[in-house]
Each structure stands twice: as structure tokens, then as C-alpha cells.
Amino acid sequence: MVxxxxxxxxxxxxxxxxxxxxxxxxxxxxxxxxxxxxxxxxKVGQPYRIKGxxxxxxxxxxxxxxxxxSWYGADFHGLAxxxxxxxxxxxxxxxxxxLPLPSIARVTNLDNGRSIEVRVNDRGPFIGDRLIDLSxxxxxxxxxxxxxxxxxxxxxxxxxxxxxxxxxxxxATSSPSDT
Numbered sequence: 001m002v003x004x005x006x007x008x009x010x011x012x013x014x015x016x017x018x019x020x021x022x023x024x025x026x027x028x029x030x031x032x033x034x035x036x037x038x039x040x041x042x043k044v045g046q047p048y049r050i051k052g053x054x055x056x057x058x059x060x061x062x063x064x065x066x067x068x069x070s071w072y073g074a075d076f077h078g079l080a081x082x083x084x085x086x087x088x089x090x091x092x093x094x095x096x097x098x099l100p101l102p103s104i105a106r107v108t109n110l111d112n113g114r115s116i117e118v119r120v121n122d123r124g125p126f127i128g129d130r131l132i133d134l135s136x137x138x139x140x141x142x143x144x145x146x147x148x149x150x151x152x153x154x155x156x157x158x159x160x161x162x163x164x165x166x167x168x169x170x171x172a173t174s175s176p177s178d179t
Contacts, residue, residue, distance in 0.1 A: 039085070039161060039163055040081065040083035040084040040085035040101065040102055040121055040162050040163065041083055041084050041162055041163045041164045042083070042100065042101065042102070042159070042163070042164045042165065042166055042167055043057075043082065043083045043100070043101040044057045044058065044059055044100045044101070044167045044170075045057045045101075050126045051126055053126075055097040055098055055123075056098060057097070057098045057099070057100070058098060058100075058170040059100040059159075059167050059169045059170050060156065060169065060170060061156065061158075061169050062156075063099065063154075063155070063156035064153065064154070064155045064156070065131055065153070065154050066110070066131075066151065066152065066154075067129065067130065067131030067132070067152065067154070068129065068130045068131055068149055068150070068151060068152070069107065069109075069130070069131060069132045069133070069134055069139070069142075069149065069150050069152040069154075070125050070127070070130050070132075070133050070134075070148060070149050071133060071134045071135065071136050071138065071139035071144075071145065071148065072087075072089070072095070072124070072125075072133050072134075072135065072136070073089040073135070073136035074089060074136075076089070077089045081093075081095075081101075081121045081122035082095075082101055082121070082122045082123040083101040083102055083121050083122070083162065085102070085121045085122075087121075087122065087135070088135070089135050089136040089137060090135070090136070090137045091119070091135055091137060092116060092117070092118050092119065092135065092137055092138045093118055093120070093121050093122070093134075093138065094107070094118040094119070094120045094121075094122070094132050094133060094134045094135065094138060095120070095121075095122035095123055095124035095132070095133040096120045096122075096123070096124075096131075096132050096133075096154070097123055097124065097125075097126070099120050099156060100159060100167050101120060101121055101122070101123075101162075102119055102120060102121040102159070102160035102161075103119075103120045103156060103157070103158065103159050103160055104117055104119060104120070104156075104157040104158055104159070104160050105117070105118055105120050105132075105154050105155060105156055105157060106118075106154070106155045106157055107132065107134065107138070107142065107152050107153070107154055108152060108155075109144060109150050109151070109152055110150070110151040110152060110153060111143075111144070111150055111151060112142075112143050114141070114142050114143050115142075116138060116141050116142060117157065118134060118135075118138050119160050120132075120160075121160075131152065131154055132152065132154050
């Protein structure tokens with residue numbers, strides 16, 4: 001009985017020590033799901049063509065556009081993004097066809113005025129004239145998860161934290177076009 005009591009106290013002490021040591025840790029908010037420290041790399045990329053449409057990635061610090069937002073979730077959850085991060089539908093992230101990766105953009109729902117800042121870490125959407133594809137959590141915060149689409153304004157705010165050398169702004173900025 002005494003041995004059992006000592007064992008219980010020892011295990012309790014170890015458990016308490018583990019809990020206390022966990023309280024002092026912090027996690028980089030740009031790390032991946034579960035705090036694995038997964039931060040993608042900087043990427044602008046070369047022009048590319050999908051479904052007959054040309055996209056020309058560029059770093060345009062003055063980027064502001066209005067258009068249609070959609071959202072993506074479970075089908076892509078856990079998969080790699082275009083800059084090497086892991087997509088988590090419950091994080092506030094987005095896919096954009098031309099902004100530098102990763103970057104921070106302010107997205108405003110023009111129907112209700114709600115606005116959030118998202119981490120753009122993926123390429124897309126590639127359906128019709130959609131401007132940006134938000135994570136399911138971001139769409140929920142902007143109030144259009146149930147509808148699927150919303151009119152939005154997207155403003156580039158700056159580059160996000162990533163591995164590698166940050167890109168420089170494009171020498172000449174131009175409007176995206178189809179060729």
C-alpha cells in the first residue's frame with residue numbers, strides 16, 4: 001500500500017511538471033498545424049496557363065482588386081500548398097493566382113462589410129472569373145460559408161514570414177489579362 005502511494009505521488013509530480021513546462025512554451029503563429037514549425041518558402045513564379053487562361057504572378061505592392069471569392073475545405077485539407085505549407089481548412093488562409101507567396105491580404109466581403117487578413121499560401125482558384133479562394137474558416141468569418149461565393153475586395157498588405165529570400169516588387173506592374 002505504501003509503495004502504491006509513493007508511485008502515485010511520483011507519477012502525479014511528473015504529470016504536474018510536464019503540464020507546467022508546457023505552459024511556458026510559445027508557438028510561431030506562422031507554423032503549420034499542430035505547431036510543427038512548417039513555414040513555406042517565398043514564391044512568385046513564372047507565368048502559367050490553366051484551362052486556357054494565362055496567369056502572371058507578380059509582386060505588386062499596390063494590388064487592390066474586386067471580384068468573386070469562393071472557398072475550399074475538406075477536399076484539400078492536409079495537402080501541400082503551392083509554397084510548401086500544409087493546407088488546414090480551419091486556418092485563415094487563401095489561394096490566389098498571382099500574388100506572391102506567402103503574403104498577407106485584407107479581404108472584405110462587399111455584401112456585409114466584414115473584413116479579415118488572410119495568409120495567401122496557395123495558387124487558385126481556377127474556375128471562371130473567381131478572384132480568390134479562401135479557407136473554409138476564412139469564409140465562415142466573412143459570412144459566406146453557406147452561400148459558397150461572395151463579392152469581395154482584395155488588398156495586398158505585404159509579404160508574410162517564410163523561408164528563403166523575399167522577392168522584390170515587379171519592375172512594371174500590369175493588369176492580369178487572358179491571352
